[in-house]
Structures are given as C-alpha cells and as structure tokens.
C-alpha cells in the first residue's frame with residue numbers, strides 16, 4: 386500500500402480486481418465481465434441528472450454508489466427565491482435518497498476526504514474507503530475568503546448553501562423580533578450577489594433594514610443592458626450599490642474597503658470568488674491554474690480514463706466557461722452517456738458547451754431582469770414567470 390493509501394483507515398474496502406489496482410493514467414478502465422462499480426462523489430447538479438438517467442435506463446450489472454455530504458441537495462437557481470420567502474425549503478431541494486433509490490444506487494451520506502486515483506479509491510471522512518472502477522466528481526466550490534481578513538469569523542458565506550440556510554433562518558427570526566440586523570451588507574457584485582441583494586431586500590423590507598451591495602467592479606457576467614436595468618432596479622428597491630473597491634476586511638461592525646473606507650453593517654453575506662474544495666488540493670489529478678480539476682471534452686479528467694468531473698469543481702480546459710449551474714446541468718446528460726460508455730468500453734462523445742446562456746435575475750417583487758450574450762436584455766413580470774416555470778420544471782424531474 387502506498388503512503389497515501391495508508392492514510393485512509395480502511396473500514397470497508399470494496400473488492401477491486403487486482404488488474405485494476407495497478408492501472409495507471411490513460412488506461413482503458415473497462416474490464417469485460419468484471420463487476421463494475423461507478424462511484425459518484427457529490428450530489429451536484431450534473432450528478433442528479435446522471436442518477437435520473439440511470440433510473441430511467443438502468444445499466445445491467447452495474448453497482449452505483451453516491452457519496453454526498455447531505456441527503457438534500459439545494460438547487461441554487463431557487464435559492465434567492467427561497468431567501469425571499471417565495472419557495473419553501475423542500476421546493477428547492479432534491480432528495481438524493483429518493484433519487485438514489487429510484488436507480489438502485491447506494492447513498493452514503495458523508496464527505497470524500499481523499500481521492501487516490503492510482504489506487505482507484507476514495508476515502509471518506511468516516512474512515513471508510515470506497516474502491517471504484519469509474520469515478521465521477523461533482524462537488525461544487527467553496528468560497529474563497531482568503532483575501533478578506535476576518536471573513537471566516539464574521540461573514541455569512543453563501544456556499545455551502547446547507548450551512549447558510551440555518552444562519553439565514555436565525556437572522557430572519559431575530560429581524561422579526563426587532564433584534565436583527567439594521568444594516569445588511571452583501572459582498573460580491575456578480576449574479577449571485579445581485580440575486581441575494583434583491584432577495585434580502587424583499588424579505589427584510591418590512592423590518593426597516595438597509596441593504597448595501599458591494600462589488601469590486603462591474604459584473605463581467607452580465608451585458609451592459611442588463612447592468613443598466615439592474616442599476617435602476619437596485620435604486621427602486623432602495624439597495625445601495627458600492628462598486629469599484631474590493632472588500633479587504635470584515636469585522637463586527639461592518640467591512641473595510643481597499644481604499645480604507647468603511648461600510649457599517651450588522652451582518653455581512655459574502656458571495657465572491659470560488660475556490661476548489663479541500664479534497665481536491667491533495668488529489669493527484671490534473672488541475673487548472675486555480676486548482677479546479679482540468680477536464681477534456683469527454684468530461685474525463687485530463688490523463689485519467691476512468692475519472693470524470695463536472696460542474697463548478699471542474700474546468701473544461703479547451704472551452705472555459707463561468708462557474709454557473711446552467712453549465713453543470715448541461716453537462717449532466719453528456720456525463721451520464723459517457724459514464725455508461727466508459728463502463729461498456731465504448732468510444733466517448735465530445736462536448737462543447739454553449740458560448741452564452743440565458744440569465745434571469747429575480748428582483749424579489751414578482752419581476753425579473755434577463756439577458757443573453759452581449760446585446761439582449763429585458764425585464765418584466767413575464768420574465769419572472771419564465772424563470773419560475775423553468776426552475777419548477779427542472780425540479781419536477783426529481784420528484
């Protein structure tokens with residue numbers, strides 16, 4: 386056993402054919418007639434689609450295991466609507482246990498703490514070790530709070546969403562009792578930050594709380610027309626916008642900007658840059674310059690025939706795209722087909738993600754601002770109805 390394998394306490398190791406144990410990068414993972422174990426790590430957007438695909442069309446002779454931190458996987462598209470009080474918690478969560486049951490998969494509620502591709506095994510925080518024939522990773526991102534002093538202690542990080550929700554509930558309960566924040570700051574001027582600002586304003590308006598959105602500059606994710614519409618809507622909703630100076634520190638009484646200015650706040654929500662989850666740091670897999678898994682057009686991690694990755698934790702080296710759920714969702718069906726093909730020993734299909742995508746930002750008042758590409762922008766109640774219909778239609782697939 387090599388040094389890294391020793392570090393995992395093997396409580397339950399699934400049998401791995403000895404020929405597979407020695408297989409290295411770029412080797413064909415498929416052994417005809419061998420029992421096959423597909424291990425999905427993370428219950429992200431791409432993996433729920435994979436599970437749905439295997440439920441619809443089971444793969445004979447396949448053992449399927451899903452490792453996910455939580456039984457309920459949040460759908461981020463509905464998160465701002467949930468924070469605004471428009472959707473119940475169960476409406477924005479996918480029940481992974483039910484989904485796993487539908488496709489005969491075993492769900493292990495736990496956290497992958499070590500990925501050992503040479504040994505073809507994944508170690509869990511519990512000490513359990515899972516061997517695999519084919520591995521797929523869809524574990525999202527963690528917030529990158531490194532450049533913001535005090536953020537670990539004083540900020541409410543938006544991701545992981547599972548950790549945010551109980552904190553948001555407490556904040557709301559305090560607000561209802563008149564003991565909540567009088568001033569809320571949201572750090573991060575990207576789409577997520579903008580959505581959160583509208584959601585918070587709509588939910589906290591009656592408490593008299595003020596909302597400030599702080600972005601380091603204009604969001605590169607939205608075109609000029611949308612930016613104009615967002616600017617007008619923020620004003621209409623009484624949300625102050627500070628743009629141009631990054632936040633460098635968060636403390637008990639607010640935030641400090643790079644130019645030394647302070648913004649007073651009793652609570653600070655942070656939705657800034659993404660960082661790769663810790664389990665990827667030490668995994669001996671190909672990464673991009675920021676530490677996200679580097680994948681090719683077949684969604685295989687570069688150099689590894691039997692390791693796939695999708696969603697925010699991965700970067701398509703040939704076609705980089707922003708980290709957005711819509712890309713994880715689009716990768717889902719391709720990932721499902723390629724996992725099936727890899728298990729069968731068939732050639733894989735290549736995938737080129739679309740260049741741009743429809744963006745819809747709910748403004749928390751039954752209206753939405755939308756756009757696509759460089760030129761198209763629009764807004765109205767119909768845009769919210771469209772977003773609501775698209776999100777509910779997506780969630781219906783897993784009910």
Ligand SMILES: Cc1cc2nc3c(=O)[nH]c(=O)nc-3n(C[C@H](O)[C@H](O)[C@H](O)COP(=O)(O)OP(=O)(O)OC[C@H]3O[C@@H](n4cnc5c(N)ncnc54)[C@H](O)[C@@H]3O)c2cc1C
Nearest residue numbers: 427428429430454461496497524525577696697709710711
């Ligand atoms: C407020 C907000 C609004 C957003 N709105 C939109 C939107 O409208 N449209 C859009 O396209 N994008 C939106 N996004 C972005 C979107 O959230 C992400 O791009 C999307 O969630 C990425 O999906 P994923 O499959 O990569 O991972 P995730 O959805 O993050 O799922 C990863 C899962 O893996 C689990 N996990 C993590 N680590 C481990 C581990 N070590 N072991 C086991 N399990 C693990 C996590 O618990 C999680 O359930 C929004 C983001 C935010 C914060």
